[in-house]
Amino acid sequence: MLVIVNYGMGNIGSLRNMFRFIGLEVEVESSPDRIAQAEKLILPGVGNFDAAMKAINKVAGLCDVIKGKALEEKVPLLGICLGMQLLLDSSEEGSLPGLGLIAGKVLRFPHHESLKVPHMGWNFARPTKRENLFQQSLCSDARYYFAHSYYAEVTNPEDSLMKTTHSVEFDSAVMRENIMGLQFHPEKSHRFGIELLKKFVNL
Numbered sequence: 001m002l003v004i005v006n007y008g009m010g011n012i013g014s015l016r017n018m019f020r021f022i023g024l025e026v027e028v029e030s031s032p033d034r035i036a037q038a039e040k041l042i043l044p045g046v047g048n049f050d051a052a053m054k055a056i057n058k059v060a061g062l063c064d065v066i067k068g069k070a071l072e073e074k075v076p077l078l079g080i081c082l083g084m085q086l087l088l089d090s091s092e093e094g095s096l097p098g099l100g101l102i103a104g105k106v107l108r109f110p111h112h113e114s115l116k117v118p119h120m121g122w123n124f125a126r127p128t129k130r131e132n133l134f135q136q137s138l139c140s141d142a143r144y145y146f147a148h149s150y151y152a153e154v155t156n157p158e159d160s161l162m163k164t165t166h167s168v169e170f171d172s173a174v175m176r177e178n179i180m181g182l183q184f185h186p187e188k189s190h191r192f193g194i195e196l197l198k199k200f201v202n203l
Helices: 012-021 049-058 062-072 082-086 190-201
Strands: 002-005 027-029 040-043 077-080 104-108 119-124 143-148 150-154 160-166 168-176 179-182
Touching: 002 012, 012 190, 040 062, 040 082, 049 062, 049 082, 062 077, 077 082, 082 150, 082 179, 119 160, 143 190, 150 168
Parallel strands: 002 027, 002 040, 040 077, 077 179
Antiparallel strands: 104 150, 119 143, 160 168, 168 179
Protein backbone atom coordinates (compact mmCIF):
# COMPACT_ATOMS: atom_id res chain seq x y z
CA MET A 1 0.00 0.00 0.00
CA LEU A 2 1.40 3.36 -1.08
CA VAL A 3 0.25 6.19 1.18
CA ILE A 4 0.44 9.93 0.62
CA VAL A 5 0.78 11.62 4.00
CA ASN A 6 -1.86 14.32 4.36
CA TYR A 7 -0.89 16.91 6.96
CA GLY A 8 -2.71 19.77 5.26
CA MET A 9 0.11 21.29 3.18
CA GLY A 10 0.62 18.99 0.22
CA ASN A 11 -0.08 19.07 -3.51
CA ILE A 12 -2.09 15.91 -3.04
CA GLY A 13 -4.63 16.11 -5.86
CA SER A 14 -2.03 16.37 -8.61
CA LEU A 15 0.04 13.57 -7.11
CA ARG A 16 -2.93 11.23 -6.78
CA ASN A 17 -3.98 11.94 -10.36
CA MET A 18 -0.48 11.20 -11.64
CA PHE A 19 -0.35 7.87 -9.82
CA ARG A 20 -3.74 6.99 -11.27
CA PHE A 21 -2.38 7.88 -14.71
CA ILE A 22 0.41 5.35 -14.30
CA GLY A 23 -2.09 2.75 -13.10
CA LEU A 24 -1.76 2.84 -9.32
CA GLU A 25 -4.39 3.68 -6.73
CA VAL A 26 -2.91 5.34 -3.67
CA GLU A 27 -4.34 6.14 -0.27
CA VAL A 28 -4.28 9.61 1.24
CA GLU A 29 -4.05 9.39 5.00
CA SER A 30 -3.64 11.69 7.99
CA SER A 31 -4.15 9.04 10.65
CA PRO A 32 -0.88 7.73 12.16
CA ASP A 33 -2.54 4.32 12.62
CA ARG A 34 -3.29 4.08 8.90
CA ILE A 35 0.08 5.49 7.87
CA ALA A 36 1.72 2.85 10.06
CA GLN A 37 0.36 0.19 7.65
CA ALA A 38 1.99 1.73 4.58
CA GLU A 39 4.49 -0.17 2.44
CA LYS A 40 5.67 3.03 0.78
CA LEU A 41 5.23 6.67 1.82
CA ILE A 42 5.03 9.95 -0.07
CA LEU A 43 5.59 13.15 1.92
CA PRO A 44 4.40 16.09 -0.19
CA GLY A 45 4.71 19.72 0.75
CA VAL A 46 3.88 23.22 -0.45
CA GLY A 47 4.45 26.33 1.63
CA ASN A 48 6.48 27.34 4.66
CA PHE A 49 8.95 25.04 6.46
CA ASP A 50 7.94 25.94 10.04
CA ALA A 51 4.23 25.85 9.21
CA ALA A 52 4.68 22.37 7.76
CA MET A 53 6.57 21.06 10.79
CA LYS A 54 3.94 22.59 13.09
CA ALA A 55 1.22 20.82 11.10
CA ILE A 56 3.04 17.49 11.37
CA ASN A 57 3.79 17.91 15.07
CA LYS A 58 0.18 18.91 15.75
CA VAL A 59 -1.07 15.44 14.89
CA ALA A 60 -0.23 13.21 17.86
CA GLY A 61 2.13 10.44 16.80
CA LEU A 62 2.49 11.52 13.16
CA CYS A 63 6.14 12.61 13.37
CA ASP A 64 7.06 9.44 15.25
CA VAL A 65 5.32 7.13 12.79
CA ILE A 66 7.01 8.78 9.79
CA LYS A 67 10.42 8.43 11.43
CA GLY A 68 9.68 4.88 12.55
CA LYS A 69 8.60 3.75 9.09
CA ALA A 70 11.70 5.28 7.53
CA LEU A 71 14.40 4.48 10.07
CA GLU A 72 13.23 1.26 11.72
CA GLU A 73 11.06 -0.49 9.14
CA LYS A 74 13.12 0.87 6.22
CA VAL A 75 9.97 1.61 4.22
CA PRO A 76 10.68 3.60 1.03
CA LEU A 77 9.89 7.27 1.73
CA LEU A 78 9.81 9.96 -0.96
CA GLY A 79 9.67 13.64 -0.03
CA ILE A 80 8.57 16.06 -2.76
CA CYS A 81 9.35 19.80 -2.92
CA LEU A 82 8.88 21.13 0.64
CA GLY A 83 8.48 17.49 1.65
CA MET A 84 12.07 16.89 0.60
CA GLN A 85 13.28 19.87 2.62
CA LEU A 86 11.48 18.53 5.70
CA LEU A 87 13.66 15.41 5.51
CA LEU A 88 16.70 17.53 6.46
CA ASP A 89 17.78 18.96 9.82
CA SER A 90 16.88 22.64 9.58
CA SER A 91 15.89 25.55 7.35
CA GLU A 92 16.66 29.26 7.16
CA GLU A 93 12.94 29.68 6.51
CA GLY A 94 12.21 29.00 10.16
CA SER A 95 13.50 27.92 13.54
CA LEU A 96 11.90 24.51 14.03
CA PRO A 97 13.97 21.36 13.44
CA GLY A 98 13.13 19.21 10.45
CA LEU A 99 12.65 15.46 10.53
CA GLY A 100 16.42 14.90 10.52
CA LEU A 101 16.25 11.82 8.29
CA ILE A 102 19.04 13.09 6.02
CA ALA A 103 21.79 15.34 7.38
CA GLY A 104 21.66 18.76 5.78
CA LYS A 105 20.16 22.23 5.82
CA VAL A 106 17.86 24.37 3.72
CA LEU A 107 19.11 27.80 2.63
CA ARG A 108 17.57 30.82 0.95
CA PHE A 109 18.66 31.60 -2.59
CA PRO A 110 21.05 34.57 -2.58
CA HIS A 111 20.10 37.78 -4.36
CA HIS A 112 21.05 37.71 -8.02
CA GLU A 113 20.39 40.53 -10.48
CA SER A 114 19.42 38.33 -13.42
CA LEU A 115 17.76 35.36 -11.68
CA LYS A 116 14.40 35.51 -9.97
CA VAL A 117 13.37 34.04 -6.64
CA PRO A 118 11.36 31.89 -6.33
CA HIS A 119 13.07 29.50 -8.71
CA MET A 120 10.03 28.66 -10.79
CA GLY A 121 9.75 26.79 -14.04
CA TRP A 122 11.71 24.19 -15.97
CA ASN A 123 15.35 23.42 -15.24
CA PHE A 124 17.84 20.61 -15.68
CA ALA A 125 18.88 18.23 -12.92
CA ARG A 126 22.17 16.53 -13.63
CA PRO A 127 22.83 13.20 -11.94
CA THR A 128 25.80 12.86 -9.64
CA LYS A 129 28.32 10.11 -10.28
CA ARG A 130 26.74 7.96 -7.61
CA GLU A 131 24.76 4.94 -8.76
CA ASN A 132 21.20 5.35 -7.55
CA LEU A 133 17.60 4.31 -7.88
CA PHE A 134 16.76 6.84 -10.58
CA GLN A 135 19.91 6.58 -12.69
CA GLN A 136 18.40 4.46 -15.46
CA SER A 137 15.50 6.88 -15.89
CA LEU A 138 17.72 9.86 -16.63
CA CYS A 139 18.72 11.19 -20.02
CA SER A 140 20.74 14.18 -21.10
CA ASP A 141 17.73 16.36 -21.95
CA ALA A 142 15.66 15.57 -18.82
CA ARG A 143 14.07 18.68 -17.34
CA TYR A 144 11.86 19.06 -14.30
CA TYR A 145 9.42 21.64 -12.95
CA PHE A 146 10.60 23.63 -9.91
CA ALA A 147 8.81 26.09 -7.61
CA HIS A 148 10.80 27.06 -4.50
CA SER A 149 12.59 29.95 -2.77
CA TYR A 150 14.88 27.82 -0.61
CA TYR A 151 17.28 25.08 -1.61
CA ALA A 152 18.74 21.97 0.00
CA GLU A 153 22.38 21.37 0.87
CA VAL A 154 23.15 17.90 2.20
CA THR A 155 26.04 17.39 4.61
CA ASN A 156 27.30 14.17 3.05
CA PRO A 157 27.94 14.37 -0.72
CA GLU A 158 27.05 10.67 -0.93
CA ASP A 159 23.43 11.64 -0.13
CA SER A 160 23.14 13.78 -3.27
CA LEU A 161 21.51 12.25 -6.37
CA MET A 162 21.06 15.25 -8.65
CA LYS A 163 22.37 18.80 -8.84
CA THR A 164 20.65 21.86 -10.31
CA THR A 165 21.97 25.37 -10.83
CA HIS A 166 19.97 28.54 -10.17
CA SER A 167 22.49 31.20 -9.15
CA VAL A 168 24.00 28.49 -6.93
CA GLU A 169 24.37 24.75 -7.40
CA PHE A 170 22.09 22.84 -5.04
CA ASP A 171 20.91 19.31 -4.33
CA SER A 172 17.73 18.81 -6.34
CA ALA A 173 17.42 15.10 -5.47
CA VAL A 174 18.71 13.30 -2.39
CA MET A 175 18.82 9.75 -1.10
CA ARG A 176 20.00 7.94 2.00
CA GLU A 177 19.22 4.23 1.90
CA ASN A 178 15.40 4.01 1.64
CA ILE A 179 14.81 7.75 2.15
CA MET A 180 14.57 9.88 -0.99
CA GLY A 181 13.67 13.44 -1.89
CA LEU A 182 12.94 15.45 -5.04
CA GLN A 183 13.01 19.24 -4.90
CA PHE A 184 11.11 19.51 -8.17
CA HIS A 185 7.53 18.38 -8.80
CA PRO A 186 7.60 15.04 -10.64
CA GLU A 187 3.82 15.16 -11.04
CA LYS A 188 4.24 18.36 -13.12
CA SER A 189 7.33 17.23 -15.02
CA HIS A 190 5.62 15.21 -17.76
CA ARG A 191 7.39 12.07 -18.99
CA PHE A 192 10.57 12.73 -17.03
CA GLY A 193 8.66 12.96 -13.75
CA ILE A 194 6.50 9.96 -14.62
CA GLU A 195 9.60 7.81 -15.07
CA LEU A 196 10.89 8.75 -11.62
CA LEU A 197 7.56 7.99 -9.95
CA LYS A 198 7.40 4.63 -11.74
CA LYS A 199 10.85 3.82 -10.38
CA PHE A 200 9.65 4.58 -6.86
CA VAL A 201 6.46 2.54 -7.30
CA ASN A 202 8.43 -0.46 -8.53
CA LEU A 203 10.82 -0.59 -5.58
